[in-house]
Amino acid sequence: xxxxTQSTGADNMLPIIRCGLESIVPAEPLQLMxxxxxxxxxxxxxxxxxxxxxxxxxxxxxxxxxxxxxxxLWNVVESLTQEDLRKLIKFACxxxxxxxxxxCQENGPEASHVPPYPMKIAPSEGRDDRLIRTETCMxxxxxxxxxxxxxxxxxxxxxxxxxxxPLSG
Numbered sequence: 001x002x003x004x005t006q007s008t009g010a011d012n013m014l015p016i017i018r019c020g021l022e023s024i025v026p027a028e029p030l031q032l033m034x035x036x037x038x039x040x041x042x043x044x045x046x047x048x049x050x051x052x053x054x055x056x057x058x059x060x061x062x063x064x065x066x067x068x069x070x071x072x073l074w075n076v077v078e079s080l081t082q083e084d085l086r087k088l089i090k091f092a093c094x095x096x097x098x099x100x101x102x103x104c105q106e107n108g109p110e111a112s113h114v115p116p117y118p119m120k121i122a123p124s125e126g127r128d129d130r131l132i133r134t135e136t137c138m139x140x141x142x143x144x145x146x147x148x149x150x151x152x153x154x155x156x157x158x159x160x161x162x163x164x165x166p167l168s169g
Contacts, residue, residue: 044097048085050078052100056117063123069145070121072152080156087160092119094136132159 021030033041054074059065080088090096093116116139124133124142128151133142146152 040100044095045100046082046097048082048089048098049100050074050085053098053119057119057121060120060122063121063143067145069143069152072146072149073121073143073156075149076153076156079153084157084160088156091160092134092136092141093139131155 018030030038059070063070077085077088086096089098095116098116118139120138120140122140122142124130124144126144128144128147130144132144132155134140135142144155146155
């Protein structure tokens with residue numbers, strides 16, 4: 001009896017969910033998509049592709065890709081588990097999954113990016129005593145010039161595992 005009630009409840013919700021989707025996306029393309037494709041296009045990839053993120057990162061004035069603390073950043077990021085990468089994305093842009101493609105892939109680097117891209121790395125005052133900050137609506141990480149990769153790792157893990165943040169869900 002419980003199973004049939006749950007099934008009926010879900011069956012009643014499907015037309016409502018479909019109506020909501022069709023208010024955003026035309027019905028014809030939706031009919032062509034399977035569940036996996038629909039999930040991928042609406043939610044983004046579950047697997048975080050670090051190479052893709054690096055290609056879609058810009059460095060604001062005063063920071064270069066070859067700066068030592070930026071090298072520390074990418075070394076730490078490349079060593080993170082997929083779970084920790086999802087936490088990092090959540091910390092940086094308040095999304096757990098991000099798009100898997102961007103118009104600039106097909107149309108060149110001058111093409112518009114799909115939000116939240118590009119990720120931005122901006123300078124932050126202070127050194128080892130300062131925490132990493134973000135502006136989630138801009139996918140911007142404000143990164144102090146940490147003195148070592150060990151300090152960078154400690155600060156990143158501290159940031160992504162902080163449960164006191166109201167955005168950490």
